[in-house]
Amino acid sequence: xxxxxxxxxxxxxxxxxxxxxxxxxxxxxxxxxxxxxxxxxxxxxxxxxxxxxxxxxxxxxxxxxxxxxxxxxxxxxxxxxxxxxxxxxxxxxxxxxxxxxxxxxxxxxxxxxxxxxxxxxxxxxxxxxxxxxxxxxxxxxxxxxxxxxxxxxxxxxxxxxxxxxxxxxxxxxxxxxxxxxxxxxxxxxxxxxxxxxxxxxxxxxxxxxxxxxxxxxxxxxxxxxxxxxxxxxxxxxxxxxxxxxx
Amino acid sequence: xxxxxxxxxxxxxxxxxxxxxxxxxxxxxxxxxxxxxxxxxxxxxxxxxxxxxxxxxxxxxxxxxxxxxxxxxxxxxxxxxxxxxxxxxxxxxxxxxxxxxxxxxxxxxxxxxxxxxxxxxxxxxxxxxxxxxxxxxxxxxxxxxxxxxxxxxxxxxxxxxxxxxxxxxxxxxxxxxxxxxxxxxxxxxxxxxxxxxxxxxxxxxxxxxxxxxxxxxxxxxxxxxxxxxxxxxxxxxxxxxxxxxxxxxxxxxx
Numbered sequence: 001x002x003x004x005x006x007x008x009x010x011x012x013x014x015x016x017x018x019x020x021x022x023x024x025x026x027x028x029x030x031x032x033x034x035x036x037x038x039x040x041x042x043x044x045x046x047x048x049x050x051x052x053x054x055x056x057x058x059x060x061x062x063x064x065x066x067x068x069x070x071x072x073x074x075x076x077x078x079x080x081x082x083x084x085x086x087x088x089x090x091x092x093x094x095x096x097x098x099x100x101x102x103x104x105x106x107x108x109x110x111x112x113x114x115x116x117x118x119x120x121x122x123x124x125x126x127x128x129x130x131x132x133x134x135x136x137x138x139x140x141x142x143x144x145x146x147x148x149x150x151x152x153x154x155x156x157x158x159x160x161x162x163x164x165x166x167x168x169x170x171x172x173x174x175x176x177x178x179x180x181x182x183x184x185x186x187x188x189x190x191x192x193x194x195x196x197x198x199x200x201x202x203x204x205x206x207x208x209x210x211x212x213x214x215x216x217x218x219x220x221x222x223x224x225x226x227x228x229x230x231x232x233x234x235x236x237x238x239x240x241x242x243x244x245x246x
Numbered sequence: 247x248x249x250x251x252x253x254x255x256x257x258x259x260x261x262x263x264x265x266x267x268x269x270x271x272x273x274x275x276x277x278x279x280x281x282x283x284x285x286x287x288x289x290x291x292x293x294x295x296x297x298x299x300x301x302x303x304x305x306x307x308x309x310x311x312x313x314x315x316x317x318x319x320x321x322x323x324x325x326x327x328x329x330x331x332x333x334x335x336x337x338x339x340x341x342x343x344x345x346x347x348x349x350x351x352x353x354x355x356x357x358x359x360x361x362x363x364x365x366x367x368x369x370x371x372x373x374x375x376x377x378x379x380x381x382x383x384x385x386x387x388x389x390x391x392x393x394x395x396x397x398x399x400x401x402x403x404x405x406x407x408x409x410x411x412x413x414x415x416x417x418x419x420x421x422x423x424x425x426x427x428x429x430x431x432x433x434x435x436x437x438x439x440x441x442x443x444x445x446x447x448x449x450x451x452x453x454x455x456x457x458x459x460x461x462x463x464x465x466x467x468x469x470x471x472x473x474x475x476x477x478x479x480x481x482x483x484x485x486x487x488x489x490x491x492x493x494x495x496x497x498x499x500x
Contacts, residue, residue, distance in 0.1 A: 024360075108343070115307050116341035119334060120355045120407065127358065 004227075007209070011125070012201045015133055018126045025131045032135030039096045040143060044089060048147040051084055052076055052154030060158065060165035069167055073175030076155030081180060081188045085148040087236055090195035093140055094228035098203035101132055102224035105207025106217040114208070124208070133200040140196035141189045148188065152176065183246075191239050198235065199228045256284035256443035257331055257410045259304065263313035266299060266467075273299050275467040277313070284441040286433065288454040291464035292489060297447040298338070300464070301413050304445060305335050317411070331411065334404035338415040340396035342388040342403070348375070349384035352402045374402040379428060393420040401432060412436070414446045418453050430457055451490060455479075463489070 022029070055076045063072055105128055108114050114124050152173075159167040206224040210216045264277040273296045281287045289297050302308040304315060306322055315322040317331055342351045350357075352374055353367040362370065375381055378398040388396060397420065404412055417433065418426035434457055436442055448454055454461055455475045463470045463478065463486050471481055478486065 104345075111344075112337050112339060112341035113343050115302075116335070116337060116343070116403075118307060119305050120358070120403075121329065122354070122358045 004205070008201050008205045011129065011205050011208070012197070015125050015129045015201075015204075018123070018130050021126055022130065022134055025126065025134070028127075028131035029134050029138075032131050033139055035100070036093070036097050036135060036139040036143075039100065040089075040092055040139075041146075043092060043096065044143055044147050045150055047088055047092060048080075048085070048150040049154040051088060052080055052151030052156075053158040055079055055084070055151075056155040056158040056165065057162060060162060060167075064165055069165070070171070070175050071179075072159050072165065072167060073155070073172040073177075074179030076159075076172075077152060077176035077180040078184060080151035080155070081148045081185045082191075083188070083236075083240075085144045085151060086188045086191040086195060087232065089140060089143050089147050090192060090199065090232045091229055093136065093143070093196070094199045094203075094225055094232065097136060097139075098199045098224050098228050099221045101136075101200070101203040102206040102210075102221045103217055105129075105204055106210035106220040109208060109210045110213060110217060129200075129204045129208075132204055133197065136200040137193060137196045140199075141192045144188055144192040145185075148185065187243050187246075190243065191236065194235060194239060195232050198231050202228045202231065255410060256437075256441045257318050258283045259411065259443065259445070260316040260319070261300075261304070261313070262316065264300070264303060264310050264315065265312040266296075266303065266308065266310050273467050274303070274310070277464075277467070277469055279462060279469065279472065281443060281445060282459075284437065284443055285459045286437055286444045286446065286457050288446045288448060288458035288461045289464055290448060290451070290454045290461055290489075292449060295464045296467040297449075297464055298415055301335070301415055301445065301447045304411075305333055305413055332407050332409045333411045333413070334407045334409035335413040336397070336400045336404050336415065336417055338419060340388070340393075340400040342396060342399055344388050346387075347384065348380070348386050348388070348391070348399050351388070351399060352406055354403065355407050370406060371402075374405045375399075377405065378402045378432060394422065394425045397421060397429065398425070401429065405436065408440065409442055411443045411445070414444065414448075416448055416450075417446060418448065418450055426453070433457060465489075 056072060059075050060072050063069060108128070117124050117127055156169055156172045159165045159172045160169055203224040206220040206227070210220040259279070259281040261277050261279040264274050265272070266274040277300060289300060291297050299308065303310055306328055309323070317327060320327045322328065343354070346354065349368070349371045353371045356362045356367045356370065371384060372381070375383060378401050380395060380398055380402065383395070388399070391399065397417065414433065417429055421429060430453060433444055433446070437444055446453070446457070458475055460472060460474055461478045462472045465485055470483055470486055471478060479490065481487065
């Protein structure tokens, strides 16, 4: 485990050292962005809509009973942008995109494509890891913004159309606006950026260290997804603690 | 290696006391070789004898446990040495990038190192593909090609580098005899045209004796003999005699 952690730090450090070459890899970054968007946008929309909705449904009736209907918007708003948006999207991306990264790089390792790159003096970190890491670091925060907006809409719809809650759209969004600041949204975006780097690093690392044939690729994919999700959840706690200081 | 693609000149390769073990099992056991500039040097031996592992060491894909490899007298693992010389390898499987087209695979080196304009790269790619009999296949993907075509694309990709040292891992395996002869002709032409140093790993005796300037026979990670094809044929070493003479007619098939 410690060897893996050490290797991942080295991989991340070396890849960050290649950031000046990012512009040269812009075509690959764009391809990866398209892949990530294509793989996750619809799923992100469905997930966020229902999570926002269920948040309102779980909290709304109890709050209305106690005369606290004016905090439903705040609860949905803060939960989505500070916690559920970043974490749910990170888990989704780990499953859909991290697994694909580990599988693609893993199969390139197994079928000697990475060896072929090295013999051509093409650095696999610059050619394979850098574009993926940049793309996921751009895509996940964007996806979180999208998820937060859809989640708020889901919460608003349930708050308006559920007869036990019966809020107006204006009432829901007034409460949200009064309690959710730009700082809260930035808080979630910062988390999502850290999660993106974790998913990209873990998945690319697992791909690069793949051994054996198809079974090895399968093992790498499983490890990439499981390790990413575990790290996301652990880091979420520590990031939350850290961000509470500000 | 990224310097402008000047006409290639073969480089000399020296291997000194190379040792490698995997999980305690010795695969290379003190290999010493001297390969001259512009030579076609064939490393021959039975399966599992360490040929391919030796080849991977020669291009820096593996790190030896002991010993060293020198390119023109400079240690391969010394920083900057790999960049100084143009090296290429044709893998047994071809090792083409499946996400790229044939043309993109062949032009990858030039594009990534920004050595030519896109128009020049297209022209060079077409030339090299024509050279290996694959004209007009630029836009196909590796998944749509046969095993033999894979290998020829891999050779075209290596040729684009205008290498000073080219390594071939089983260049004629999976090829029908006609294509195999075409590939072998290409290896010989390349040597004549560019004086490139070629190192071939094979267990194909016809190939070895057909193209080699010198042959090294390897068994269980040790070099048994290095010599010209004529010297190898005259060897009285029992393992070499057995490897060179065994065939289906002489073996006892019931």
